[in-house]
Amino acid sequence: MVAYDSPSYGLTSIGGADMEGLAAAHKSLLVLAPDVEPKAGALTGPKLPIDSDFKKNTVAMAAPIFAALDAMATPGLVVCKSGRRARVVIAAWACVRQGGDADAACAYLRSTNDLDAEKEHWVRGVIAAHTVGATNPLVFRQLFECESNTYTYLLADGATRDAVLIDPVDLTAERDLKVIDGIVTADGKQGFKLRAGLNTHCHADHITGTAELKKRLPTVRSMISESAGAKADVLLKPGDKVHFGKRWVEVVATPGHTDGCISFVLDDRSMVFTGDALLIGACGRTDFQQGSAAKLFESVRSRLFTLPPDCVVYPAHDYNGRPCSTVLGERMTNPRLRDGITEAEFVKIMAELNLPYPKKLDASLPANILCGFPDETAWMPAKAD
């Protein structure tokens, strides 16, 4: 029977103020709040940071805590301000050590009233990183199409050899497939099976590569948001998970550049693929295709800037040769959207951009409505695998 509670592991999770007199009966101590000074007498142990606001906690913070928990002599005390942080961390640790059933760990924490949305994100990210991430290594490539300055991303499960492409371009579809076939991993295996071509939105400056990929590999499924008003093999909704092997990306609605813009967050929240919602030091324009600066402001601030600070931001374009940034980097330095800029200021910045229309706008939009096919007669549904 899998257990997620502290006593099953000889541990007591407790608030610093409630541990008077307990130290003498325990053999080890772990303090999970830098601000707590437990009354531990002669009992000593590591003090490792974990914030009560789990938005601020990164997945990487779990590793030293898990190592400390592994090393604890029992009975042991795990102390924070109220005991709640300790219970959340112990449940995630127990889950990882027992195979990583994140649903069961979250159900347990919900039953003890210790889970909110932020804690759940952290717990699931940590469990994915330590179980799925450990046994199913991510294979990642950032690819570039230089006419439209578009980044295409290859994500693959190194164990199962399943792959997806995010934002492929028609001109480089052939190149992308060669990259996929050519990758050799440390275990000596070569190549991956491309499962799907994911579109962050209906692009206005280039034609998606999903049709070209499907022509060459008929089982590949094209995907786009159900809000994009486009035809695809799979219409995605917020919260959907797109799996490649045992890894996945989660769909997050980030409208504003277009109504159907979505971002894809990797299972352990270490990477986010933002399409044209958030660019490096910039963002998608909002002056056509149902563009709305107010919606984009809300999307970026509430759905992207709330990701962990070290989550790496991978955009669909960069016009200055920059490959990526981080959530914290954008929050600190993005001249349009950094912390402190108000919605009214952002709306004014966007109204004054005065960018020329993309050169390939007229060719791109009708084709991208069909995920890259020139017309309805050419449309090919994905073949069953």
Ligand SMILES: N[C@@H](CCC(=O)N[C@@H](CSS)C(=O)NCC(=O)O)C(=O)O
């Ligand atoms: N010059 C390019 C198009 C450049 C452009 O408008 N880029 C879009 C994303 S593609 S619709 C954008 O949102 N840019 C924001 C910015 O601040 O640059 C062409 O002709 O294709």
